[in-house]
Amino acid sequence: MSRAAGPILSKVQTKRIPASSFLRVCSLSSSQAKIAGYYFSYFLRRQFAEDEKKKLLKNHFHLKSTLQLLGTMGYLRGAIMKAGQLLANLPQIMPHDLIELFESLQFEAPPMHFSLIREVFLDELGKEPEEIFSFFDKNAFAAASLGQVHRARLHDGREVAVKIQYPNIAQTIDADLKALSFLLQTMRFTKDYQYLCLHVQDAREVFLQEVDYVSEASFMEKNRRLFAGSEIVVPRSYPEFSGKRILTMDYLPGKHLQAFLAGNPSQAKRNHFGELISYSLVHSWFRLRTVYADLHPGNYLLMDDGRLGFIDFGCYRVFNEERWKMEIDGEIAMFNDNREQLMHFFTKLTMHDYPEELDPVWVDLAIRQMRWVIAPILTKDQFDFADKEYAEQGATLLKETIKSGYVRTDSFFNWSNRAILGHRALMYRLRSKVDYSTLYKREMEKYS
Amino acid sequence: MRITKEAKEKNREKILAIAEKLFAEKGYEQTTTRDISEACGIAKGTLFNYFNSKETLAMTLVAQAMETGRQAYLRRKSGSESLVEELFLLVASELRALRPYRSYVGPVLESGMSIFAKKSTCPAGDQVRQLHLKTVEAALAAHGFVFIQHSITVTLYWALYLGILAHWSGDESENQVETLTLADYSMQVFVNTISANIEVQGVACNE
Ligand SMILES: Nc1ncnc2c1ncn2[C@@H]1O[C@H](COP(=O)(O)OP(=O)(O)O)[C@@H](O)[C@H]1O
Numbered sequence: 001m002s003r004a005a006g007p008i009l010s011k012v013q014t015k016r017i018p019a020s021s022f023l024r025v026c027s028l029s030s031s032q033a034k035i036a037g038y039y040f041s042y043f044l045r046r047q048f049a050e051d052e053k054k055k056l057l058k059n060h061f062h063l064k065s066t067l068q069l070l071g072t073m074g075y076l077r078g079a080i081m082k083a084g085q086l087l088a089n090l091p092q093i094m095p096h097d098l099i100e101l102f103e104s105l106q107f108e109a110p111p112m113h114f115s116l117i118r119e120v121f122l123d124e125l126g127k128e129p130e131e132i133f134s135f136f137d138k139n140a141f142a143a144a145s146l147g148q149v150h151r152a153r154l155h156d157g158r159e160v161a162v163k164i165q166y167p168n169i170a171q172t173i174d175a176d177l178k179a180l181s182f183l184l185q186t187m188r189f190t191k192d193y194q195y196l197c198l199h200v201q202d203a204r205e206v207f208l209q210e211v212d213y214v215s216e217a218s219f220m221e222k223n224r225r226l227f228a229g230s231e232i233v234v235p236r237s238y239p240e241f242s243g244k245r246i247l248t249m250d251y252l253p254g255k256h257l258q259a260f261l262a263g264n265p266s267q268a269k270r271n272h273f274g275e276l277i278s279y280s281l282v283h284s285w286f287r288l289r290t291v292y293a294d295l296h297p298g299n300y301l302l303m304d305d306g307r308l309g310f311i312d313f314g315c316y317r318v319f320n321e322e323r324w325k326m327e328i329d330g331e332i333a334m335f336n337d338n339r340e341q342l343m344h345f346f347t348k349l350t351m352h353d354y355p356e357e358l359d360p361v362w363v364d365l366a367i368r369q370m371r372w373v374i375a376p377i378l379t380k381d382q383f384d385f386a387d388k389e390y391a392e393q394g395a396t397l398l399k400e401t402i403k404s405g406y407v408r409t410d411s412f413f414n415w416s417n418r419a420i421l422g423h424r425a426l427m428y429r430l431r432s433k434v435d436y437s438t439l440y441k442r443e444m445e446k447y448s
Numbered sequence: 449m450r451i452t453k454e455a456k457e458k459n460r461e462k463i464l465a466i467a468e469k470l471f472a473e474k475g476y477e478q479t480t481t482r483d484i485s486e487a488c489g490i491a492k493g494t495l496f497n498y499f500n501s502k503e504t505l506a507m508t509l510v511a512q513a514m515e516t517g518r519q520a521y522l523r524r525k526s527g528s529e530s531l532v533e534e535l536f537l538l539v540a541s542e543l544r545a546l547r548p549y550r551s552y553v554g555p556v557l558e559s560g561m562s563i564f565a566k567k568s569t570c571p572a573g574d575q576v577r578q579l580h581l582k583t584v585e586a587a588l589a590a591h592g593f594v595f596i597q598h599s600i601t602v603t604l605y606w607a608l609y610l611g612i613l614a615h616w617s618g619d620e621s622e623n624q625v626e627t628l629t630l631a632d633y634s635m636q637v638f639v640n641t642i643s644a645n646i647e648v649q650g651v652a653c654n655e
Contacts, residue, residue, distance in 0.1 A: 115529060115537040116632055122544065123623040128524075167625040 124243035165245035170211040192407040202411035210314040213247040220313040252309035254301025274432025276308040286447035295422030376436040385427035476552035511576035517545030531591040554617040
């Protein structure tokens with residue numbers, strides 16, 4: 001569970017300047033007209049579960065008028081969107097009405113037409129799609145956060161998925177993040193301003209990494225090797241047909257979680273995939289010292305033969321040596337219930353010098369959260385991730401965290417909490433029972 | 449001494465090639481007609497028999513590139529494009545062919561293809577404008593639209609088109625990708641407008 005950032009927008013709102021000042025700030029920055037619409041899907045796809053969407057649909061009327069209003073604002077939409085996306089990385093500062101706003105705009109996201117795609121290909125690879133592929137489907141089969149995904153066939157017959165990025169999105173992101181910094185400056189006299197800025201800076205780094213498909217492909221390759229021989233399949237990428245904005249990889253057949261669940265799978269199957277999903281997270285955590293900052297159902301494809309497709313390696317963070325050691329020490333302290341070591345960990349985590357400086361209210365919350373996180377690890381044999389009490393506890397803790405608005409932690413803490421929450425949410429939806437304890441401890445002993 | 453038509457054409461080609469080279473090396477602004485005539489080994493007066501100004505020379509180069517782009521569009525088009533896609537393909541193909549001339553497309557188009565001038569000072573400019581508009585007309589006709597010369601539809605299109613070129617000439621983004629999004633947006637605006645597919649809001653005038 002993350003607990004970064006003060007409630008920026010709620011503060012802004014109490015000053016009664018939200019919409020207008022937000023727009024004014026944003027209009028200072030990016031002016032890329034068309035691209036604006038594309039943003040919305042980016043933000044949204046990753047943030048909301050299906051049930052959340054249904055709830056929002058009830059507010060259809062409200063959403064529609066919002067949509068129409070923003071639809072007339074052209075390029076402003078891009079900036080608003082990006083700011084929103086950034087805030088989404090810091091859920092504590094994401095007010096519900098803004099979430100709704102962004103959600104409504106998803107309907108606006110127009111796909112790239114084929115003529116535009118051809119230009120991207122010429123710029124990136126110097127060739128038209130039909131020169132590279134023996135078949136290329138002009139219609140996308142899936143939306144990606146920064147682009148769209150097409151099916152194609154290589155000349156050697158291999159079926160591939162081709163992810164194509166919207167033109168100019170990287171530059172727009174950067175321009176819009178600057179706009180957000182303007183917004184944040186209104187808070188520069190608050191006590192945690194500097195920590196807030198750290199989070200923004202960190203989010204920017206992750207974004208810039210995410211827009212580079214070459215870097216995504218190389219991390220994907222790393223993961224492919226890591227999971228080779230297991231039941232987790234990571235697609236092979238084809239560097240000769242890929243570039244910064246085009247990623248050609250093996251097409252993986254498989255269902256998204258939602259479609260899988262719609263088929264009423266047996267408990268055994270749900271446990272099986274729950275175990276694989278958990279393994280993907282825990283194994284890369286210990287082996288690559290990596291946290292996937294963007295763990296959502298769209299990143300997994302559940303295959304009929306029982307294998308799990310693992311895609312999307314754009315958004316991650318790698319621990320450095322020092323931070324990794326700190327993390328492991330923290331975990332051990334928690335397992336051993338060693339209060340002194342734990343306080344030491346919290347002190348570092350919150351960039352304080354002495355444990356005495358820690359806010360006791362926050363410490364109490366942090367401990368309760370950590371207990372929640374390690375509960376499945378401490379439970380012998382199978383842990384039932386569908387357990388209602390456990391899920392409710394998690395939701396309550398998240399709410400409490402958001403309310404606390406505590407910003408002063410390092411960003412790794414944020415990302416890993418987000419990943420853990422993502423994992424627990426996935427497992428809950430799967431109603432999976434997994435011997436998480438054995439899995440986790442085995443990995444921990446082997447690799448830490 | 450009279451020279452043959454072929455020799456004349458050859459000279460013209462040579463002047464264009466040398467001018468293109470000089471513009472690229474020295475920059476358009478820095479290159480004078482004297483530089484060009486000297487590099488061609490001809491008198492300045494002779495140069496003017498072929499091109500009456502540096503602007504005309506540049507416009508001719510630009511016009512040639514635009515025609516190359518138009519041909520590329522005709523080649524690339526599959527016939528299954530939507531109208532927006534087809535117009536975008538035309539513009540994008542032209543921009544790609546124009547890339548080597550990007551640094552001086554601005555000043556050239558200003559004098560050669562201005563939205564105000566019904567006829568420009570340069571026949572090459574006129575010709576390429578006519579060809580471009582004819583191509584647009586054909587694309588529109590293929591999608592069931594009529595494009596009447598000198599109508600406001602043409603003016604709207606031409607304004608958007610020159611706007612794209614203007615932005616492109618100063619576009620600092622990699623591969624002028626920003627202009628790509630602008631071109632797409634502009635063509636959608638155009639098609640929406642001629643399809644009467646826009647909502648005009650709040651225009652009820654109360655005096
Ligand atoms: N290799 C692949 N095989 C099959 N489907 C894929 C593949 N890559 C992507 N997809 C589809 O495209 C969607 C978006 O891809 P993803 O890589 O998650 O995009 P992003 O992370 O950029 O949003 C996925 O949820 C999936 O449905």
